[in-house]
Amino acid sequence: MAACGKVEVNEDILDTLSPELQVIKKTMQDKQMRLGMQEILKALLKIVPDYENMLVENVLRPFIVKDEDYIRIMDLMLENFNKGLHKETNKDARVKMFPTYVRAVPDGTEEGDYLALDLGGTNFRVLLISLRGQEVNMDSKIYLIPQNIMLGTGEQLFDHIAECISKFMVSHKLGRKKLPLGFTFSFPCRQEGLDKAILTTWTKGFKCEGVEGEDIVRLLHEAIKRRGDMAVDCLAVINDTVGALMSCAHSDRQCAVGLILGTGTNACYIERLENVELANVKAEDGPREMLINTEWGAFGDDGCLDFVRTEYDRHVDKHSLNPGLQIYEKMISGMYMGEIVRLVLVKLVKHSLLFGGQGSELLFQRGRFYTKYVSEIESDVDDGFKNTKQVFEELEIDKSTEEDCRIVQHVCSLISSRAAYLASAGIGCILNKMDRPEVTVAVDGSLYRFHPHFHDLMMEKTQQLVKPGLKFKLMLSHDGSGKGAALVAAVAHRLRQEAHTFQKEDKSNLRRNLGEMNLYEQS
Amino acid sequence: MLDQINKNEEVKVHKGLSENLIPSMECSSSVMEPDVPKGGVVIKVQYAGVCYSECQLRKSGCRPRLPGFEVSGTIHSVCNTLPNCNINLGDRVILYPDEEQNDERYTEFIPVGKVEHVIQLPQNVSLAVAAMLPGGALQAYSAVLKAKPHVEKLLEVKPCVNVLIVGAGGLGLWSIRLAQYLMGRNNSAVRLFVADNSIDKLLTAQEHDCFDIIHWCEEDHEQYIIERTLDACRGGVDVVIDFVSSPRTMQRSLRVLNREGLILVGGNTMSDVSINLNALAAKQQSIVGIPKGTLYQLRQLVDALADGKLELPVYSVHKVEDAGHVFEELAQCRLTGRAVLQFSHTDTTTSVVDNNN
Numbered sequence: 001m002a003a004c005g006k007v008e009v010n011e012d013i014l015d016t017l018s019p020e021l022q023v024i025k026k027t028m029q030d031k032q033m034r035l036g037m038q039e040i041l042k043a044l045l046k047i048v049p050d051y052e053n054m055l056v057e058n059v060l061r062p063f064i065v066k067d068e069d070y071i072r073i074m075d076l077m078l079e080n081f082n083k084g085l086h087k088e089t090n091k092d093a094r095v096k097m098f099p100t101y102v103r104a105v106p107d108g109t110e111e112g113d114y115l116a117l118d119l120g121g122t123n124f125r126v127l128l129i130s131l132r133g134q135e136v137n138m139d140s141k142i143y144l145i146p147q148n149i150m151l152g153t154g155e156q157l158f159d160h161i162a163e164c165i166s167k168f169m170v171s172h173k174l175g176r177k178k179l180p181l182g183f184t185f186s187f188p189c190r191q192e193g194l195d196k197a198i199l200t201t202w203t204k205g206f207k208c209e210g211v212e213g214e215d216i217v218r219l220l221h222e223a224i225k226r227r228g229d230m231a232v233d234c235l236a237v238i239n240d241t242v243g244a245l246m247s248c249a250h251s252d253r254q255c256a257v258g259l260i261l262g263t264g265t266n267a268c269y270i271e272r273l274e275n276v277e278l279a280n281v282k283a284e285d286g287p288r289e290m291l292i293n294t295e296w297g298a299f300g301d302d303g304c305l306d307f308v309r310t311e312y313d314r315h316v317d318k319h320s321l322n323p324g325l326q327i328y329e330k331m332i333s334g335m336y337m338g339e340i341v342r343l344v345l346v347k348l349v350k351h352s353l354l355f356g357g358q359g360s361e362l363l364f365q366r367g368r369f370y371t372k373y374v375s376e377i378e379s380d381v382d383d384g385f386k387n388t389k390q391v392f393e394e395l396e397i398d399k400s401t402e403e404d405c406r407i408v409q410h411v412c413s414l415i416s417s418r419a420a421y422l423a424s425a426g427i428g429c430i431l432n433k434m435d436r437p438e439v440t441v442a443v444d445g446s447l448y449r450f451h452p453h454f455h456d457l458m459m460e461k462t463q464q465l466v467k468p469g470l471k472f473k474l475m476l477s478h479d480g481s482g483k484g485a486a487l488v489a490a491v492a493h494r495l496r497q498e499a500h501t502f503q504k505e506d507k508s509n510l511r512r513n514l515g516e517m518n519l520y521e522q523s
Numbered sequence: 524m525l526d527q528i529n530k531n532e533e534v535k536v537h538k539g540l541s542e543n544l545i546p547s548m549e550c551s552s553s554v555m556e557p558d559v560p561k562g563g564v565v566i567k568v569q570y571a572g573v574c575y576s577e578c579q580l581r582k583s584g585c586r587p588r589l590p591g592f593e594v595s596g597t598i599h600s601v602c603n604t605l606p607n608c609n610i611n612l613g614d615r616v617i618l619y620p621d622e623e624q625n626d627e628r629y630t631e632f633i634p635v636g637k638v639e640h641v642i643q644l645p646q647n648v649s650l651a652v653a654a655m656l657p658g659g660a661l662q663a664y665s666a667v668l669k670a671k672p673h674v675e676k677l678l679e680v681k682p683c684v685n686v687l688i689v690g691a692g693g694l695g696l697w698s699i700r701l702a703q704y705l706m707g708r709n710n711s712a713v714r715l716f717v718a719d720n721s722i723d724k725l726l727t728a729q730e731h732d733c734f735d736i737i738h739w740c741e742e743d744h745e746q747y748i749i750e751r752t753l754d755a756c757r758g759g760v761d762v763v764i765d766f767v768s769s770p771r772t773m774q775r776s777l778r779v780l781n782r783e784g785l786i787l788v789g790g791n792t793m794s795d796v797s798i799n800l801n802a803l804a805a806k807q808q809s810i811v812g813i814p815k816g817t818l819y820q821l822r823q824l825v826d827a828l829a830d831g832k833l834e835l836p837v838y839s840v841h842k843v844e845d846a847g848h849v850f851e852e853l854a855q856c857r858l859t860g861r862a863v864l865q866f867s868h869t870d871t872t873t874s875v876v877d878n879n880n
Binding site for chain 1: 725726736738741745751754755770
C-alpha cells in the first residue's frame with residue numbers, strides 16, 4: 001500500500017478478468033496515465049487515515065521483538081562490555097564498566113556496628129547495622145528530600161544529608177561515637193578507590209549543581225565537618241547493584257551478579273582481575289577478582305539499539321530530563337514504563353480503538369500513568385478486571401467496556417514483557433561471559449518485586465539465551481542498600497586495620513632485618 | 524501537541540474560577556445589600572478560610588467550597604424585632620455553618636436567620652484566625668473528639684497508641700494541633716503520624732511536632748507504601764483519621780490497622796470503596812464517619828483559642844483578589860498550611876468593594 005510501484009494482486013480475491021479491471025489494466029498501459037495515477041495515489045495516501053494503525057495489533061506490533069533480535073542485543077551488549085573493560089576503548093565506550101574496588105564477597109566473619117546511608121531517590125535512609133556472623137540487626141529511618149534540594153546545589157544536598165545523619169545519631173543516642181560508614185549511592189560513579197567516587201552524571205530526577213565530576217565522599221566529609229557535631233567516617237561507597245550482590249552473598253556463596261530493576265536498571269558482576277584494565281590495584285593485595293559496576297543503562301546511547309526502539313521510546317526519551325542518554329534503561333525501568341504505556345493508550349484512543357475514542361484529561365497528562373498501574377493491571381486474573389477498573393476510575397475515564405480492559409491489559413503485558421526480555425538479554429550476556437557453572441543472581445527493585453510475571457518472564461528468557469550447561473537462579477535480595485553497604489564498610493574497616501598492623505609489623509621487621517645485617521657485617 | 528491541550532485547559536479553568544469568585548471584578552459599583560431576615564442579622568464578611576478537599580485538588584482546577592462555610596466578619600445590621608440579646612452592630616463574629624448558607628459565590632454579606640448560630644469573638648481572638656474555625660478546625664475537632672475515647676480505651680491495655688492522620692493539608696494540621704490540645708502536648712503514649720503525597724506538605728506537618736511523617740507517594744507501589752508505613756509506625760496503627768477516604772487510602776489504612784483498630788472517615792471522595800467485611804469482623808475493627816461538628820464544639824474551640832491553650836497550625840493571609848492565584852499555589856503544594864482570604868473594604872458605610880486595593 002505504501003509504495004506506488006508494482007502492486008501485488010491477490011488473484012483469489014480479485015477477479016482480474018472482470019471488465020472493470022480490464023479497463024483499468026488497459027488504461028495503465030498508457031505511460032502518462034500511469035504516472036498521473038501514481039501521483040494521485042501518493043497524494044491520497046497522505047490524506048486518508050493511516051490504515052496501518054486501524055488495528056490494535058498493528059499499533060502494538062513494534063513491541064514484539066524477535067528471538068534472534070534478543071540474541072543480537074546480547075551480542076551487542078558483550079561488545080559494549082569489552083569496549084568498557086579495555087583501557088584504550090573505555091573513553092569512547094558508552095557502557096562504562098566501572099571498577100568498584102570491591103574485591104571479595106563477604107565471608108561471614110564480618111562483625112561490628114556500622115552506619116549506612118542509602119541515597120537513590122526521594123527517600124534517603126540512615127541505618128545502624130550490627131553484624132555478628134550470619135546475624136544482622138538493622139534499625140533505620142527514612143528522611144525525605146524535598147524537590148528544591150533535589151534540584152538545588154550540591155552543598156545544600158550534602159548539608160541536608162549530614163543533618164539527617166545527625167538527627168539519626170541523636171535519636172539513637174549515638175552521640176560522638178566514631179562509627180565507620182558505608183554509603184550506597186545509586187547514581188553512575190567512577191570510583192578511584194573504595195572510598196573515592198566521582199559522580200559522572202545525575203539520573204532519576206536529580207540535578208544538583210557542583211556535584212558532577214566531584215568526589216562525593218569528599219563532599220560528604222566536608223558537610224559533616226561544617227556541622228562539627230559528628231565523628232563519622234565514610235569508608236566505602238557502593239552502588240545499589242553491589243549492595244544487592246553483597247547482601248545476597250552473605251547467605252548464598254554462589255551469588256556473583258547483582259541486578260536492579262526498579263526506578264532505574266543496572267547490573268554488577270564478578271570479573272577476573274586481569275580483565276579489569278582500568279583498576280589501579282596490585283593483584284597481590286587481595287583476591288584475583290573485582291566487582292564491576294556495568295552501568296548498563298547507557299547501552300544503546302550510540303544508536304545501536306535503534307533497530308528495536310519504537311516511536312514511543314523516542315518520544316519518552318525526547319521529553320526526559322536526559323535526552324539521548326540511558327537508552328537501554330528507558331526501555332526497561334520503572335521510571336519510564338508507565339509513560340510508554342500511556343503513549344500507546346493515547347494513540348489507541350486517538351484512532352478510536354480504545355475508550356470509544358474518548359480518553360480523559362488525566363490520560364493525556366504526561367507522566368500520569370504510574371508504572372505501578374502496570375503491575376496492578378496485570379495482577380487481574382479474571383474477567384472481573386477489578387484493579388484495571390480502579391485504575392480507569394483514578395484516571396477519570398468515565399466510559400469503558402470489558403474489551404477496553406482486555407486491550408489495556410494486553411498493552412501492559414507486551415511492554416512489561418519486552419522490558420523483562422531486554423533485561424534477560426543483559427543477564428544472559430553476563431552469565432555467558434562469566435562462564436561459571438552455577439550462579440545466583442541477586443535482584444532488587446520495585447519492578448521485579450511487585451510485577452506478577454517479571455521473575456517468570458526473566459527465568460524463561462534467560463534460560464533460552466545462556467550457554468547450555470550453565471545453571472542460574474534469580475533471587476530477591478533483601479535490603480541490599482543497607483546490609484550491603486554495612487558489609488562493604490566492614491570489609492573496608494578490616495582492611496584498614498590490617499594495613500595499620502601491617503605497617504607496624506613492617507617497621508619492626510625492617511629493624512630486625514637491619515639488625516641482622518649489622519651482625520652479619522660485624523662478624 | 525499534547526502539551527498545548529493541557530496548557531489551554533489550565534488557562535481556561537483558572538480564568539473561569541476567578542470569575543466565579545469575584546462577581547464584580549471590573550466594576551466598583553455597590554454590591555446589593557441583602558435585607559435583614561426576620562429575627563436575624565446580616566454579617567459583613569471580613570475573612571474567609573479556603574476550604575477544600577485535600578486530595579481532590581487536581582492540577583487542572585480545584586473544587587473549593589466557598590463561604591459561607593468558613594467566614595468571620597462583623598455584624599452589619601440587626602433585625603429590630605430581635606429581643607435585647609447582646610448582639611450589636613460592629614460585633615466581631617463567626618458563623619456556625621449550616622445548610623442554609625449554601626451560596627457558592629463569595630458574597631460580601633451573609634444574611635443569617637438563626638441568630639443562635641452567630642458566635643461572638645473575645646477580644647484576643649483575631650478575625651483572621653477565627654475564620655478558620657467553622658470549617659476545617661471544626662471538622663478536625665469532631666474527628667479527634669471521636670477518636671479520643673477509643674485511644675484512652677487502648678491506653679488501658681497498651682503502653683503506646685499510634686494515630687495516623689491521612690492528609691497533611693489544613694485538616695491534617697488542625698488535627699495535629701487539636702490532638703495535642705486534647706491529649707497533652709508532650710504525651711509520649713500517643714504518637715501522631717501524618718501521611719501525604721506531597722513532601723512539602725509533610726515537611727510543614729513535621730514543624731507541628733507530630734511524631735513522624737510518612738511519604739505516601741502516589742507513584743510508588745502499594746506494597747512499598749504499606750511497608751514504609753509499618754516501618755515508621757512500629758507496632759502497627761491503632762487509629763486512622765482519614766479526611767480523604769479514597770479507595771487507595773482506605774485500602775492502605777486497612778492493611779496497616781491493628782486488631783480493634785478504628786478508622787475515622789471524612790468521606791470527601793466521589794468514588795465507592797469496597798471493603799471486606801469478614802476481615803473487618805475477624806479483626807474487630809471499626810469504620811466510623813466523622814460527624815458534623817456541633818455548635819457547642821465550635822464555641823469550645825473559640826474558648827480554647829481565647830485561653831491560649833490551643834496552638835495554631837501554620838496559616839497565611841491573602842487578599843481576596845489573589846484568590847485564583849492562592850488556589851493554584853495550594854494545588855501545586857507551593858503553599859502549605861491553611862490559607863485565609865481577606866476582604867478589603869475602604870468604606871464601611873457604603874460598602875463599596877474597592878478592587879484596586
